[in-house]
Amino acid sequence: MPAAAATRLRPALPVVLWHSVRPRSLPIAALSSVVGTLALLPAQRPEPLIAALCLVLAVLLQCATNVLNDAEDSRTGADDFPAAGSSLAMKAGWVDASGARVIALACFLLAALDGAAIVVLVQKPALVLLGAAAVLAGWAYTAWPLRLAYRPLGELASALPMGIGIPWGTAAAQTSSVPAAVWFAAIPLALLTAAILHANNARDRAHDASVGKRTLATYLSPRGVVLEYQALLILGPVLLAFAVAFQRIPVWTAIAIVPGLRAIVVAGRASVDLDARGWTVLLINAVKLHQLTALALCAGFLLSVI
Incomplete structure (x- = not known):
C-alpha cells in the first residue's frame, strides 16, 4: 500500500495512542491501585487526592510498559505470528517500533511527573526510590x-511490580x-498477574523459542507449563482463605474467595493438549479472575466499614 494511502487510513492521534497502550489490559494496574487504597480500611482513612494520583501513576506505568513491550517485540520478531498479543496500533501499522518507543517514553515521563507530585504532596522523599524502581522495572x-x-x-x-508494588506503593503514599x-x-x-503472563507465554512458547525469547514456558515440559498455570490460579484463593481465617484481612473480604472457586474450575481446564487458541481462552479467563478478585476485595474492604 502506498505511504499516502496508509496515512489516509491512519486514524486521529488520540485513537492511535489509545490503541497503542492495549487499553483492555489497563484494569490490571488500575484495580491493583484501588485495592491498595481500600485495604487501608477500616483502620485508616484513605486520602482521595493521593489515591487518585496513585491510580493515574499505575495506569501510566502500565501504558508505558505495554507500548515498550510491543516496540521491542517488533524489533526482535517475537510478535511476528498471528496469535501475537501486540496492540491494534502496531498490527494495523499505525505506529512502528520507533514511534512506539516515543509513546512509551512520553508515558514514562508523565508517570515521573505524577510521581513527583505525589512526593511533594505527601512529603515522603523515600517514595522517589519506589517510583524509580517502578520505572526501571517497566523499562x-x-x-x-x-x-x-x-x-x-x-x-x-x-x-512483583504490578501485583505487589502498585498496591503497596499506593498504600504507602x-x-x-x-x-x-x-x-x-x-x-x-x-x-x-503472573498467571496471565504465563498463559500468554504458554501460547507463544514455540515461536518464542525460535526467536530467542527464552521465557520460563520454553524451559518447562508441557506438563510443567500446565502445573505452573494451575498453581498460580489455585494459590491465591488458598492464601485469601488463610488470611480471612486468621483475621489478617476483614471478614467481608471472604467474598473474594468466590472467584477463587471459579479459578479452581479454570485451572482444571489446563492440559498438555491445548493449542494456541486454548491457551488464549485460559489467558482471558485469568484476566477475568484478576478483575473479579480485585473487585471482590474492594467490595469486602468497603463493607468492613459499615
Missing part, C-alpha cells in the same frame, strides 16, 4: 540490556504504616 521488562521478559523471569518481573491487609490482598493479585 527492563523488555528493553535492553536486561530484557527480563526474554528470560525465565517474566512472571516475576510482572507480578497514604499512610506511615502499611497494614498487613495490603500484603494479603496484593499477593493473590500478583499470582493472577
Whole structure:
C-alpha cells in the first residue's frame, strides 16, 4: 500500500495512542491501585487526592510498559505470528517500533511527573526510590540490556511490580504504616498477574523459542507449563482463605474467595493438549479472575466499614 494511502487510513492521534497502550489490559494496574487504597480500611482513612494520583501513576506505568513491550517485540520478531498479543496500533501499522518507543517514553515521563507530585504532596522523599524502581522495572521488562521478559523471569518481573508494588506503593503514599491487609490482598493479585503472563507465554512458547525469547514456558515440559498455570490460579484463593481465617484481612473480604472457586474450575481446564487458541481462552479467563478478585476485595474492604 502506498505511504499516502496508509496515512489516509491512519486514524486521529488520540485513537492511535489509545490503541497503542492495549487499553483492555489497563484494569490490571488500575484495580491493583484501588485495592491498595481500600485495604487501608477500616483502620485508616484513605486520602482521595493521593489515591487518585496513585491510580493515574499505575495506569501510566502500565501504558508505558505495554507500548515498550510491543516496540521491542517488533524489533526482535517475537510478535511476528498471528496469535501475537501486540496492540491494534502496531498490527494495523499505525505506529512502528520507533514511534512506539516515543509513546512509551512520553508515558514514562508523565508517570515521573505524577510521581513527583505525589512526593511533594505527601512529603515522603523515600517514595522517589519506589517510583524509580517502578520505572526501571517497566523499562527492563523488555528493553535492553536486561530484557527480563526474554528470560525465565517474566512472571516475576510482572507480578512483583504490578501485583505487589502498585498496591503497596499506593498504600504507602497514604499512610506511615502499611497494614498487613495490603500484603494479603496484593499477593493473590500478583499470582493472577503472573498467571496471565504465563498463559500468554504458554501460547507463544514455540515461536518464542525460535526467536530467542527464552521465557520460563520454553524451559518447562508441557506438563510443567500446565502445573505452573494451575498453581498460580489455585494459590491465591488458598492464601485469601488463610488470611480471612486468621483475621489478617476483614471478614467481608471472604467474598473474594468466590472467584477463587471459579479459578479452581479454570485451572482444571489446563492440559498438555491445548493449542494456541486454548491457551488464549485460559489467558482471558485469568484476566477475568484478576478483575473479579480485585473487585471482590474492594467490595469486602468497603463493607468492613459499615
